[in-house]
Every structure is written in structure tokens, then in C-alpha cells.
Amino acid sequence: DISNLETLTFLALNPDGRTLEYTDEDGVVTSIDLGAVIDAFETLTTIVDNNDGTFTYTDEDGGTTTIDISNLETLTFLALNPDGRTLEYTDEDGVVTSIDLGAVIDA
Structure with missing residues (x-):
């Protein structure tokens, strides 16, 4: 009989579309706020086309890197x-x- 070895757990997205609800084998529900998880690990970066064959990448600390692709482009x-x-x-x-x-x- 394996019924005592079985673990039943559930993971479902709450109707708010933002919260996961984890139900463990004892029926205890733990809510996980996906917005908070994303905010904790999100990095804000940008890439801007300079319209001259280069792009400027700005990292999450505000540092910039210019990426020159003009020599990689072929015009046919x-x-x-x-x-x-x-x-x-x-x-x-x-x-x-x-x-x-x-x-x-x-x-």
C-alpha cells in the first residue's frame, strides 16, 4: 500500500493573476506574491538605437556601453x-x- 507514501500538494494561480497559492500535504496554504518576487530580482536596463550604426546599453547601475554594429552591417x-x-x-x-x-x- 503506497497511500501513506503519497504526498498531495497543489500550486495554483490566484484569480488576481498575481498570487500563487501553494497548498502543502497538510492543507496549509502559502501565498506567493509574484509581483514581489519579480521586483526583488528585476533589473532595469535599456538599449537605445543611436541611428548611426551604434546602440547604447544602459545597465541597472546606470553604466553605459556603446555597441558598434556598423562594421557588421552589409548594404545590398x-x-x-x-x-x-x-x-x-x-x-x-x-x-x-x-x-x-x-x-x-x-x-
Whole structure:
């Protein structure tokens, strides 16, 4: 008989959406305020786009770090030529490669 070895406990979210209620094997209910738990462990940080290829990260102590991603970015373009038949791909170095869609479709 394992009934004396079984432990019944419950964990439920209170209807307020903020409190967990833990019921132990003796039926004792312990409330856990999730707002207080989050407040105790929350850190406030921000990341701001400087619109120049950099971001500024501000940590929970107010310290700032600038993150430069401008050298990680590649600018490429793909556009349909006005002739309606040719795609023009411009790579990050400005080199244009033309792709004749008619030839691709006919192939």
C-alpha cells in the first residue's frame, strides 16, 4: 500500500493573476506574491538605437556601453530594372550584377 507514501500538494494561480497559492500535504496554504518576487530580482536596463550604426546599453547601475554594429552591417539592393526583364543586384561594395529574367525563365 503506497497511500501513506503519497504526498498531495497543489500550486495554483490566484484569480488576481498575481498570487500563487501553494497548498502543502497538510492543507496549509502559502501565498506567493509574484509581483514581489519579480521586483526583488528585476533589473532595469535599456538599449537605445543611436541611428548611426551604434546602440547604447544602459545597465541597472546606470553604466553605459556603446555597441558598434556598423562594421557588421552589409548594404545590398535588389531591384527590377525599368526594362521589366532584368534584376540588378548591388552588393555591399557597390558592384552591380545584372540577371536577365528572360534567360532564367527560358532555361
